[in-house]
Amino acid sequence: MAKTFMDENFLLESATAQKLYHEFAAPQPIIDYHCHLPPEQISGNKxxxxxxxxxxxxxxxxxxxxxxxxxxxxxxxxxxxxxxxxxxxxxxxxxxxxxxxxxxxxxxxxxxxxxxxxxxxxxxxxxxxxxxxxxxxxxxSARGLMVRSNVRAVCTTDDPVDDLAHHKAIAADGFQVKVLPTFRPDKAFNIDRAGFQDYIRKLSVVSGVSINTFGDALKALDLRLDYFAAHGCKVSDHAIDVAFFTEASDATLSGILAKAMNNEPVSKDEADAYKTGIMLHLGRQYAQRGWAMQLHIGAQRNNSARMFRNLGPDTGFDSIGDDLISAKIAHFLDTLDGDDQLPKTILYNLNPIHNEVLATMIGNFQDGKVVGKMQFGSGWWFLDQKDGMKRQLTALSQLGNLGAFIGMLTDSRSFLSYTRHEYFRRILCNMIGGWVENGEYPQDWAQLQKIIEGICYKNAEAYFKF
The missing domain is CATH 1.10.2020.10 (uronate isomerase, domain 2, chain A)
Structure with missing residues (x-):
């Protein structure tokens, strides 16, 4: 006899899974530490x-x-x-x-x-x-949905030049959900993309720094880091579509910046060197401030040039990239770690062939100072579906420490997408419940409760300290 479609035990295939979900997972609040919700809609309670x-x-x-x-x-x-x-x-x-x-x-x-x-x-x-x-x-309403979903904190995605006016308004009016900015400086280091020159001029105005050299660019970004920190920011985010790592001197990087600002062509090696210089500096800044750094790796964006011209970015014409990532990501992390300046880091991959790559990569840089300092991020974008979540959880459990995992996020622009936390929690409980039912993990309810509540909420609460 077929099961009822999406009843209270949807995706929960055993009695153990049902107990884990209903008693331990479902009651947990939500920390949505990476999303694209528009702050103005929260501020205005759209x-x-x-x-x-x-x-x-x-x-x-x-x-x-x-x-x-x-x-x-x-x-x-x-x-x-x-x-x-x-x-x-x-x-x-x-x-x-x-x-x-x-x-x-x-x-x-x-x-x-x-x-x-x-x-x-x-x-x-x-x-x-x-x-x-x-x-x-x-x-x-926007706020009503957040409260109804038992959300405790969200981190929006914000450009360094943003004045954070909506975040300030939300903080001032005492809304019960913490709405914090995330520092997303992609436009500041994508020197090989259209609009870079205009962006640097805008960054110069907002920061009050005349940007002529690489050092000037770093100073401007540092001032914006200070500004974001003053408004509760504790997380950064970076889209690393294609992994890069090329070191160069500050003088060389200043020359590359000058070329770009003069509308002269910048080679791939020069662009990679500039991006590397910015990212290394920012990584050290994050470490000093106690922030977490998120790296979203492997998107191939705007594949339809025709639709990009018509509609712009983020309209459904991106896909999974297939570039190699291991050596360059390892070199980047190792350079920061070499000076003990590697921040808490969350690595997300868009290509599932990299699951085991990142699940093992994080183990290279755990230092015992923070539980789960290095995180293999949850299934992202095209992978935040049932199979993608199971594969990510399986790789992390087999090659790392699933019990230290900081769990799910929405990565969404929709106020209805908190149901994805429920979807994730059901999949998580079904997997662990299956292991218990199969005799692969003991039926130790106290320990199981600690694991489930940790992954669903408490690990993120301890990791980010919002």
Missing amino acids: QFKNITEIWLGGDHYKWRFMRSSGVTEDFMTGNQPDEAKFRKFCEVLPMGVGNPLFHWSHLELQRYFGTKTLVSGATAGELWEHCNSLIGTPEL
């Missing part, structure tokens, strides 16, 4: 106008699926009415067998809109009316 805005707006996961289902662009990023966009998504979602979107979408409807109605073209009208009848309630 009230969404309808289900389309909150469910489909800006969600490139859903857009990719709709495109593959034969839906034209006007139903995603175009000018079709919101109800038409919603109905079109409902029509095609039943095709998503095995796709995490099918689970996520139904979890979102169950948890936030209180309905177990299956999504389809036939039910689209019913769902449209039901969800929109609730959409204006305080519980479905």
